[in-house]
Amino acid sequence: MMRKRIAIDMDETICDTMARHLDWYNQEFGQRLTKQDLMGTKIYHRVPAEHEARVRSYPDNPDFFVDLAPLPDAICTIQQLSQRFDIYIATAAMEHPTSFTAKYEWLVKHLPFLSPMNFIFCGNKGIVNADYLIDDSSRHFQFFSGQGVLFTAPHNVNEAADVRVNNWLEVGAMFLDNSIE
Secondary structure: OOOOEEEEOOEOOOEOHHHHHHHHHHHHHOOOOOOHHHOOOOHHHOOOHHHHHHHHHHHHOHHHHOOOOEOOOHHHHHHHHHOOOEEEEEEOHHHOHHHHHHHHHHHHHHOOOOOHHHEEEOOOHHHOOOOEEEEOOHHHHOOOOOEEEEEOOHHHOOOOOOOEEOOHHHHHHHHHHOOOO
8 A cells, every 4th residue: 555645844834934033033133023923924024114125035044944943743743754654845945045955954954764855845835746735834735736734833823724733743643643544
C-alpha cells in the first residue's frame, strides 16, 4: 500500500518567523508590538506605512532564518509523522529568493530525519503532489489538489477553514491518532 503524502509549510507552521519579525521590528524602531497585537492581521498592516517596506524586507536578509525557534512540538510530531507518511516541506521561497540557502540550512539542521530531496522551494503550492498540505496561509490551498489543513497563526485566527489545527499536538492527533493512512 502506498503511503499518504503530507506537505508542510515552513514559516509560521514549523518555525516561528513571527517572533523574528517582531524582534527585528521592535528593536529597529523602538516599538513594543506583540503577537497579541497581530491577532487577525499581518504585521505589515499594523506598522506605520513608512515602516512597511522595511518590515517586508526582513525575510530577504539570510540572517532572518538563522536560529529561528521551531514551534512547540513541531519537530517531534513531524518525526513521528515521517514514520507513517511521506513528508515534504513546501515553502514559498520564491517570495524571498535570497532565503533559499538559509531556509535549506535551517531545515537540514532541524529535520535531519528527512531527506533534503523532500524539500520543495516553490511559489505556487498547486504544483505539490500530496494528499495534505498543512499551511498557515489558505491562499496556498486554492490550486492544491489535496486537502488543505489550516495551521493557526495570529494572522488567520478569524479566517474560516474546512480543516484547522491550532498546534502540533492537534496535527499529531489528526494524523496519528485517527489512523489516516
